[in-house]
Amino acid sequence: MTAPHDPVRAWHRLASTSVLLDGFHALKHAVRFHAEVPVAVTPDRRAALTLAEELAPDVRDTLDGLLAEVPEDVFKALVPRPHPTAVAALAVRPSRAANLETLARVPRPAPVVVLDNPRNLGNAGAVIRLAAGFGATGVVTTGTLDPWHPTVVRGGAGLHFATAVEPLAVHELPPGPVFALDPEGEDIRGLKLPDDALLAFGSERSGLSPELRACADHLVSLPMRPQVSSYNLATSVAMTLFHWSAAGGGAGSGPVPGGPDVRPA
Structure with a gap:
């Protein structure tokens, strides 16, 4: 990857059809998982590359060739709500046909997470980040929420590409x-979730839709103290994926070169 000669012009040309990677962590993960990134900008290349050396040395050389420095006022015009790391990029969205092929392939090595009519963009991003961390095959959303909305991608720290x-x-x-997942379901602690399962979670407000509930093969509940009404959506997904992994499910092929980045995005 190399920076274009005129990054601002390239940004304006590509912005309407590309995925916004807002922040260093989103760009880092996109690069690690082989996203096509035609343009990346920052008002301070030195600071961005220093951050890469500290947190992600495995992508430092790639970012050195990719990042273009632009004036701060230009950067803020391109990204109205810039991430504190002051790095932004545009990436090519993965092929829908390729994603559908991956989701449909059986047997699968890991479950697919299904968010049934989710409402909160940040929650959806957090779920995608969790799914990537556990090595889930994918995340499917039903309803009107766009899982590639910039706020979702920001919440997912660029792990849509993983x-x-x-x-x-x-x-x-x-x-x-x-x-x-449903409060009336069987306690998850007595179940083994198969690798080819679809793990379905209802919306934050109304739970499972009648359509999805009707096609469920199993209703599953999470342990919860009486009089506590619910868990956050991302928490529910994390608990369920952990239960799957604790029974022998995998979490990918091991650590990324350069070591884990434990700082929050």
């Missing part, structure tokens, strides 16, 4: 047994 993320209707869900 798993297959696609919006689908309920009748288009990939094959596999549907384990839907």
